[in-house]
Amino acid sequence: MTVIKACYMCDKCLESPEYDLDYDGGDFLCPKCGYKMVYWETCEIDTETNKVVNRWVEPIRKMNNPYISSGTSVKMNPVVTCPYCNSTNTKKISLTAKAVNTALFGILGTKRHKQWHCNKCGSEW
Structure with a gap:
């Protein structure tokens, strides 16, 4: 069985917890430092092995992330x-x-x- 989760990343401490896609609680805050998190990618995770099966970036969430939409991400x-x-x-x-x-x-x-x-x-x- 697979579960789809959204991955967000903290700019300050680089934590990247996963959240359910139906979460609509506003801004995501880092559980470690409390800093605002930005959308990074969406993952499909196998619950039996707890491994990522597939990864992709959603265009709607991508527009809200300044690092992905501007092209100045880690791939520089x-x-x-x-x-x-x-x-x-x-x-x-x-x-x-x-x-x-x-x-x-x-x-x-x-x-x-x-x-x-x-x-x-x-x-x-």
């Missing part, structure tokens, strides 16, 4: 900045470039220890 890519010029115009040095550099220069090749390249100032770190 980290921004790498150059430690020398603070530019965000950087690229990751590929494994192929490292292998070619090591093949040409051997242990004297400098790119094998580097991970990022700045397109503005040309530094590698």
Whole structure:
């Protein structure tokens, strides 16, 4: 048997309890710190194994969540900045470039220890 529950998340302490969908008591407050919680996702939970079978985001509840509707949720890519010029115009040095550099220069090749390249100032770190 499966049960459908709405998952809410607290911005302050990151607690995420599950609530029944028919709850209409207004704002959800965190049981741990009392902070207002926002809708995160809806889960279908198997009651026998107590595991999540399916997850989805409801569009109506999504509109009320500023993190999901604005697209600034946890799925943001980290921004790498150059430690020398603070530019965000950087690229990751590929494994192929490292292998070619090591093949040409051997242990004297400098790119094998580097991970990022700045397109503005040309530094590698």
